Amino acid sequence: MVNAPLHIITLVKWVPDAQLERRYNAEGRIDRSEGVLSELDEYPLEAALQLREAAQDREVRVTALTMGPAGSSTAVKKALQIGADDAYQLTDEALIGADIWASSVALKAAVEAVAGAGEFESGEPEYLVLTGMASEEGESGAIPAQLAERLGAHVVTYATSLELEPERLVVTRSGGTESQKVAVRMPAVVSVTDQANDPRYPNFKAIMAAKKKPLTRFSLADIGLRAEEVSAKVRVLTTTARPPRTAGEIITDEGDAGLKIVEFLAKERLL
Amino acid sequence: MSNVLVFFDVLGDALSPAQRELIAQAQSLGEVHVAIGAYEGDPTPALAIGGIGEVYLAETSLPAPEVAVVDLLETAVAECGAEIILGSATADITDALARLAVRLDTGIICGIAALNGELVATKSELAGSYTTMSQLIPAPGRPLVATFKPNNLDPERVDALLEAGDAPDGTVLPVRPSVGGVEILERTALEVSARPALAEARVVVAGGRGVEGDFTPLEELADELGAGLGASRAATDAGWIEHAAQVGQTGVTVSPQLYISAGISGAIQQRAGMQTAGTIVAINKDEDAPVFEIADFGVVGDLHEVIPQMIEELRRRKG
Ligand SMILES: Cc1cc2nc3c(=O)[nH]c(=O)nc-3n(C[C@H](O)[C@H](O)[C@H](O)COP(=O)(O)OP(=O)(O)OC[C@H]3O[C@@H](n4cnc5c(N)ncnc54)[C@H](O)[C@@H]3O)c2cc1C
Numbered sequence: 113m114v115n116a117p118l119h120i121i122t123l124v125k126w127v128p129d130a131q132l133e134r135r136y137n138a139e140g141r142i143d144r145s146e147g148v149l150s151e152l153d154e155y156p157l158e159a160a161l162q163l164r165e166a167a168q169d170r171e172v173r174v175t176a177l178t179m180g181p182a183g184s185s186t187a188v189k190k191a192l193q194i195g196a197d198d199a200y201q202l203t204d205e206a207l208i209g210a211d212i213w214a215s216s217v218a219l220k221a222a223v224e225a226v227a228g229a230g231e232f233e234s235g236e237p238e239y240l241v242l243t244g245m246a247s248e249e250g251e252s253g254a255i256p257a258q259l260a261e262r263l264g265a266h267v268v269t270y271a272t273s274l275e276l277e278p279e280r281l282v283v284t285r286s287g288g289t290e291s292q293k294v295a296v297r298m299p300a301v302v303s304v305t306d307q308a309n310d311p312r313y314p315n316f317k318a319i320m321a322a323k324k325k326p327l328t329r330f331s332l333a334d335i336g337l338r339a340e341e342v343s344a345k346v347r348v349l350t351t352t353a354r355p356p357r358t359a360g361e362i363i364t365d366e367g368d369a370g371l372k373i374v375e376f377l378a379k380e381r382l383l
Numbered sequence: 384m385s386n387v388l389v390f391f392d393v394l395g396d397a398l399s400p401a402q403r404e405l406i407a408q409a410q411s412l413g414e415v416h417v418a419i420g421a422y423e424g425d426p427t428p429a430l431a432i433g434g435i436g437e438v439y440l441a442e443t444s445l446p447a448p449e450v451a452v453v454d455l456l457e458t459a460v461a462e463c464g465a466e467i468i469l470g471s472a473t474a475d476i477t478d479a480l481a482r483l484a485v486r487l488d489t490g491i492i493c494g495i496a497a498l499n500g501e502l503v504a505t506k507s508e509l510a511g512s513y514t515t516m517s518q519l520i521p522a523p524g525r526p527l528v529a530t531f532k533p534n535n536l537d538p539e540r541v542d543a544l545l546e547a548g549d550a551p552d553g554t555v556l557p558v559r560p561s562v563g564g565v566e567i568l569e570r571t572a573l574e575v576s577a578r579p580a581l582a583e584a585r586v587v588v589a590g591g592r593g594v595e596g597d598f599t600p601l602e603e604l605a606d607e608l609g610a611g612l613g614a615s616r617a618a619t620d621a622g623w624i625e626h627a628a629q630v631g632q633t634g635v636t637v638s639p640q641l642y643i644s645a646g647i648s649g650a651i652q653q654r655a656g657m658q659t660a661g662t663i664v665a666i667n668k669d670e671d672a673p674v675f676e677i678a679d680f681g682v683v684g685d686l687h688e689v690i691p692q693m694i695e696e697l698r699r700r701k702g
Pocket residue numbers: 151152306590591592593594614615616617618629630631632633634635645646647648649650651652653656666667668669672684685686687
């Protein structure tokens with residue numbers, strides 16, 4: 113084999129289900145007592161699986177990595193069912209309330225631990241980290257760049273297509289005002305949008321097979337970090353629930369609804 | 384007085400409304416300096432605003448995703464002693480400021496609506512269902528890095544806050560493009576709509592699957608109202624309108640005074656991007672469509688009849 117093996121580490125997050133009511137708890141933190149694998153993290157996982165399937169002459173492993181409370185094991189288990197080869201879960205009390213800064217510190221150490229642990233038959237692997245475009249509940253989209261900065265890796269965000277070439281990855285991304293096709297060498301961190309692919313669903317066979325795949329749990333100490341090194345730099349002072357929107361006046365069109373809307377807009381001084 | 388560094392990833396011939404708003408926000412916090420990533424010719428005339436301090440440039444223009452903008456920012460922070468670094472909450476700016484926060488060993492708060500004199504940030508969270516206040520845990524010499532969502536100050540208010548001034552001088556810092564970084568193979572400019580930018584528009588007209596392929600009536604309605612044109616993912620996925628028009632969780636978040644939703648069911652991902660609008664008007668032929676749960680005024684009816692009638696009535700009123 114000519115090409116070095118590639119280790120794709122896909123970050124997956126266990127998040128509160130957006131279809132249900134999400135809330136903050138009394139400590140000013142998002143209530144994480146229940147959750148699901150973030151929908152936005154299914155796209156990078158699918159992208160990783162497609163890269164693996166397309167790389168005929170190259171050893172590619174797809175690892176799912178999550179950081180979160182005990183329940184986050186369901187996120188990596190789902191990733192194993194969808195098709196990841198193995199999985200890691202970073203759980204530690206000291207990570208409760210982690211902000212962007214602290215999360216990227218912990219994820220950097222976790223990615224390095226995972227990349228170091230992988231054994232490949234065809235030589236020293238290169239690694240590629242794939243993430244969702246943003247976390248579903250935080251929505252900042254700042255982790256990929258922070259992680260890359262800490263890893264000394266390149267970063268490409270908002271990828272809409274990915275293609276592996278010898279020694280590089282070609283990515284199409286949507287910048288704000290233009291679409292760009294870029295080439296990046298490993299190691300790299302790439303965030304993948306929901307425009308990139310249609311994530312697959314696990315079938316029964318895959319669900320059964322996932323039970324045999326390795327899932328490793330580790331703590332901060334296992335990856336060489338102390339609690340003080342992941343203390344947040346930002347604190348939340350207050351959280352206030354907005355009163356939910358309520359339905360206003362609903363009419364059925366009797367041939368004059370267009371006029372009625374314009375009347376409503378005029379009355380509300382919106383014209 | 385604090386020094387505030389404002390980062391523009393691109394500066395054209397004139398400031399965009401979001402850039403003007405950002406300067407107005409920054410001026411309420413201290414003396415404003417500006418760092419510019421990409422530009423053509425001399426970018427400083429666009430900054431002819433009273434009270435602007437230093438304007439920092441690299442040796443050449445640095446278009447995104449050029450990572451050397453982080454070197455530019457790091458050097459500029461040291462030069463002006465910035466205690467606050469601000470940018471808009473767009474992808475390329477977030478990438479640059481997130482890296483900068485690592486280098487400065489400080490916290491970053493993304494997507495804020497306002498920052499007060501005590502540096503407490505107000506932010507909308509969980510798709511607009513919460514408002515939070517947060518701040519940096521104070522430590523000596525630790526600056527705050529934050530990104531702003533646009534459309535939190537009225538344009539009239541921004542105009543009143545920004546006084547005309549002389550074009551400032553540019554200061555060129557010893558920063559050059561990176562070597563061996565991300566290589567750009569191709570760039571294609573996205574079509575720029577002549578309508579107001581979606582995230583900044585005060586009125587948005589949006590269409591979904593119910594539009595059935597033809598956005599012309601919605602375009603006409605948008606033009607009558609001076610509105611930005613948006614869409615659901617079903618409509619952008621179908622290719623009826625460009626992806627940049629997608630409103631929602633994975634599209635643009637809008638918070639206009641008025642949002643008119645036509646032929647959109649109101650899925651949770653769509654609502655995530657528009658439910659903080661001042662007033663929501665919905666047109667849908669299904670009386671059980673979830674969008675009616677959040678509409679201030681709803682019409683159960685066919686948009687192909689209701690929209691043309693609206694356009695006609697708006698034109699009649701204008702005389
Ligand atoms: C990860 C992820 C991210 C997503 N992000 C987004 C996002 O950012 N934005 C987004 O919008 N969606 C997003 N979606 C998709 C979302 O779940 C919905 O599928 C989508 O919003 C549906 O679009 P729609 O309302 O136009 O279509 P539909 O749900 O099919 O609704 C069409 C509506 O039009 C009505 N209608 C049909 N004909 C007429 C007519 N003649 N007159 C009046 N009404 C009519 C129907 O009654 C129906 O309510 C996302 C999904 C996922 C999984």
